[in-house]
Amino acid sequence: MTAFDQASARKLKNSEQLFTGTEVDKGMKSAEPLITFRNVCLDFVGRRILQDINLSIGRQEFVCVVGPSGCGKTTTLRLIAGLLQPTSGEIVYNGKPVREPARDIAVVFQDYTNALLPWRTAAGNVSLALEAAGVPRTERPDRIAALLEKVGLGNRGEAYPSELSGGMQQRLQIARCLAQEPSVLLMDEPFGALDAMTRQHLQDQVLRIMDQSGTTVFFVTHDLEEAIYLADRVIALAPNPGRVAEVFDIKLPRPRNQLTTREDPEFLRLRRKIFDFVQESEA
């Protein structure tokens, strides 16, 4: 993926926006946030896990969440997914409180091996999401092929997950999530278990795909540089109990580039700032 490709993809999307109304709606980062946390608290067996979380996430925003382990990053993500319910307060998605999982909110789990069906091929795993959404059988093969192509697994459709590398399995999970045509993609340390090269490659792939689809992303990571590289906004949580400690706006130009973006003085300044902050809050 070159910077040129990213730029042309962005242009393509802009030109689409001129013609299709829905794209324009998505394109405007409207004042109304897509996801809002209102005074969310969560207790688990008598212990306070999250304390008074107030957050809003805009449409098409790429938000990264960082913080030391045990600060409730994953818990926050699971609340949005509807897999957990807050003890008090509420999470509002699209104007409605979240009570259960929604079809257009997809979750990329960290442990891709457990999140895939080992008895189904790559194509079969993508198909699961289409079956769940009630896509007619005849339409599935084309859509599966397009989705696998999108994540670079075009020629591995017949492979079983056990025959794929870790990076490929995670891309497969991403393809299944994209099959849901999600408005929101929740990613829980998706690249934590992958080697550095694969991770960078997947970061760029995710950026490109999000740029094309205009999906809102909520991305949990413990890698500060990854957070800055990807995000429009980095939310730092502090532990005991988990709470929002600080929010950093990332004003780095897009499309981002593994070399130039990471050498940008602003990137280095942000890295120092967030690093200092997290260390302080851990101490």
Place this chain on the structure above:
Amino acid sequence: MNKNTTRTGKILWLLASLAFAAALIAGWQLIANMRLISPVFLPGPDRAFDAAVTGFESGELGGKLLLTVERMIYGWVLSSILGVALGTLIGSSALARSYFGPTLEFIRPLPASAIAPIAITLFGLSNASVLVLIAFGTIWPMLLATIHGFAAIHPRLTEVGHVLKLSRLETIWKIALPNAVPDILASMRLGLTISLILTIVGEMLMGLEGIGNSILLAARSFDAPNLYAGVILIGLIGLVSNLLLDMMDRRLLRWRPSR
């Protein structure tokens, strides 16, 4: 199981195991020829083989073999279907698991042969009785494996089902049951062995025509060659059915990383 994955290695292992079988048969022949045991009770493999050939030529043995294999397969299929279906009903709900669990634990250790008299009083000396006997004795591994397979779903897969908003039925059909397939297949292998045992026992107890009954009658009339021919045939049924199951396993479990 052996680590010789090369072709020549496999052939060597096969030859070695064939040599072992040949040595056993030769030893048997030797003991019979030396008349260490009276030929009335121990025929040599030659006489047992002759008896089998004669039996097949008259068509009598083949018919009995077919009857026995049929009973075994019917009983096995019936108990597999019942076991998986019941296991699905019980396994898919934690409430059902705790509700039915203790009762099942009471019934399970009952020897299947103890059920035979009950089956006879209910169904008479009939094929139905044998089927009940086989089903009762054979259902347990399948039932327990299915329940276990349902309980052992990785929580992440359950969450994937939630996030995709799969219905209860879809979750069972697309996640829980396939997840239990390896367990179920292993239990069906066990079940086939039990089913063969109970088929033979059932034929003997109820006097139904088949290999089981024919070896009992052969023993009673001191017809050692036919007795041994029958026992060998029963062994072959077990061997062949296991080979067929191996093929089924390979086909259904090809998604598993090769061991």
